[in-house]
Amino acid sequence: MIDRRLVRNFDLRLFIVLIILCLVGLLTLYSATYGLEEGGDPLYFVKRQALWLGVGFAGMLVICLIDYINFYNWARYIYLFGLLLLLLVLVYGRSSGGAMRWIPLGIFDLQPSEVAKLCLIIFLARLMADKKEGYFYFSELLPVLASTALPALIVFVQPDFGTSLVFIALVLAMLYLAGARPRHLGGLLAAGAALTPLLWRFMEEYQRMRLVVFIDPGMDPTGSGWQLMQSMIAIGSGGLLGKGFMGSTQVRLEFLPVHYSDFIFSVLGEEAGFIGAFGLLLLYFLLIYRILWIGSHSKDQFGALICCGVATMFAFQVLVNIGMTISIMPVTGIPLPFMSYGNNALLINLAAMGLVFNVGMRRHKIQF
Secondary structure, three states: OOOHHHHHOOOHHHHHHHHHHHHHHHHHHHHHHOOOOEOOEOOHHHHHHHHHHHHHHHHHHHHHHOOOHHHHHHHHHHHHHHHHHHHHHHHHOEEEOOEEEEEEOOOOEEOHHHHHHHHHHHHHHHHHHOOOOOOOOHHHHHHHHHHHHHHHHHHHHOOOHHHHHHHHHHHHHHHHHHOOOHHHHHHHHHHHHHHHHHHHHHOOHHHHHHHHHHHOHHHOOOOOOHHHHHHHHHHHHOOOOOOOOOOOHHHHOOOOOOOOOOOHHHHHHHHHHHHHHHHHHHHHHHHHHHHHHHHHOOOOHHHHHHHHHHHHHHHHHHHHHHHHHOOOOOOOOOOOOOOOOOHHHHHHHHHHHHHHHHHHHOOOOOOO
16 A cells, blocks of 8 residues: 555656656657568567566556665665676677677666666665765775776776766766765866876777767768768758658668667757757756756655766766767767667666655655
8 A cells, every 4th residue: 555645745747757758759769760670560669669668667666666765775785786787798798889788688688787877876875875974085985986986897898988987977976965075076087087098098999980080070971970970960950940750861861870779869850950959958957857856855865866866867868968969979879868769778767767756755754
C-alpha cells in the first residue's frame, strides 16, 4: 500500500516535461528512421525505442517505491557492481567502431559505462553526505577523486573519452554542492587543462581526427569532417521554422551518418528549425531546473547530491551533444538524453529520473 502523502509529493510538472521529451524523441526518431528497414520493418527503430521506454518507465516506478535511503545503504555495493561491469567489458566485451564498450546479453548489448554513471552518482552522494563538516583541505578531496578516477580511467581505456568527461563533470559539480572550496576546484580544472595535451598519445587515431576536424572541419570534408559538415548543413538549412516533419533532405538523401543516435538533434534542427530547437532546449531547461528544485527541497544531503549529480549528467550531455552537432564541441559520441536511439542510455536516464522522483516524494519527513 502506497502512502498517500508520497503520492501527493510526486512531481507532476517534472513528469509531464519528461513525457513530452520522450514523445518528441519518438517522433524525431520516426522521421529519422522511416524507410531504414531493419528486418523488413520500416518502424523497427521506433518500436524498439517504444518498447525500452515502457521497460524504463516500469523500472522508474519500481525505483520510486523503494525509499532512497536504501540506496545510501547499498552505495558501496552499487559502486563495486559498476566497477565489475566496466572490468568485464574489457574481457568479454564486443568491439564496434574501434571501441570495446558492450557486453552481449542476448536480447540486447549492455553498455557498462552508462550503468557506471548512475552507480558513481549514488556512491559519490553517499561519500560526500558522510562528510558533514565539508571540505576545507585539498587532501580531504582525495578519496572522492580516487573513487572517480578509477572508473574514469577504465572507461577511457575502452576507449570512451566522452563518458570519462561526464564523470569529471559529475564529481566537480557534486563537490561544489558538498562544500568544496572554489579555489580547490579551480586548481583541479587548471591541472586537468594542463595535462590534457598528454592524453593525445593515448588516444586512438579516430579520436585524434575528431579533435583535428573540430578545429577545421574543411580539412577532410569527405572523410573525418564529413559527419560534422553535414550536421551543420542540416541545422543551418532548417532556418527559422524548418522544412517540416519528415522533410529532412540530409536524412532522406542519406548524407548524414548516425542521424538517429548521436546526431538526432541535426534532424530536429533541419525539420523544426530554430523554433523547434529552441523548444527542445526549453524542455531540457525545465527538466534540469525541476530536478535541482527537488534537490534544494530534499530532506537530507544525500538526496540533494543525487539530484545534483543527475542534473549535471543531463546538462553536460545536452551541452556536449548539441555542441558537437553545431561544431562548438568536438565529436565525442555522447547521446542526447531521451532523444537518441539506444536502450542503455534510455534505461539509465529513466532510472536516474526514478531516483529524482524518489527524493521528491520523500522530501518531507513523514511522521507515523
